[in-house]
Amino acid sequence: MPERIDRKSRHEISLIRSAAKINAEAHLAVQAAIKPGISTLELDEIAEAHIRKAGGVPAFKGLYGFPATLCVSVNEEVVHGIPRSDKILQEGDVVSVDCGTIYKGLYSDSAVTWPVGSVKPEILKLLAATEEALMAGISKMLPGNPLDEISGAIEDVCLKYGYGLVRNYGGHGVGKKPHEAPFIHNFRTGEAGPTLEEGNVLAIEPMFNLGGDDVYTAEDEWTVLTKDHLPSAHFEHTVVVVKGEPEILTLLK
């Protein structure tokens, strides 16, 4: 039998909910600042200031040695981009912003890919499809469902549009730690995996590429890029399994 996924208590979920609210508000503050000419480091400073002002702590800063509050990944950068003062957003870019927050010791994790000014329609479609896959995966977060249904729903959306699928990275449990078991593949594994139960908290995070599946890690040992240098998109929410429809804790309102 596969291992059960940790079930958070009501109190723990309420703290994750607070962490997630701070996270979503930080994303909105960053979104408001995104425009051609701003650096990815400036976006990072906006997020950190917002999180600390709201009583939270940036979860990524120092995590495995990562130096910043946000992972900011532009165009062909898939994930784990390090914010830099000399990385300036340009009209037509897409920028993936990944944010982790801690509130009273509990964690949330969320990512969005934003367009910068006017972006080519084919790239906007990639963003929409990746977000569609996120929501399709989340819709399977029902008590009694096997974990692999989430993975399958994400893969199906990718196949429908014919995008590249990033296979080396995926979703995960979250809450008491930034990354908890289980790892959640963004494609069917053929194994049902653990059965979802009320109180499971998962970060679901599809990454789709305009071109092929393959990615590599840059010399900075953090930034993950597409091998063909075509753009990539990344969307993520922290979600709790409840009796009915799953509750998306990091929803941007």
Ligand code: MG
């Ligand atoms: Mg994340």
Ligand code: MG
């Ligand atoms: Mg994550």
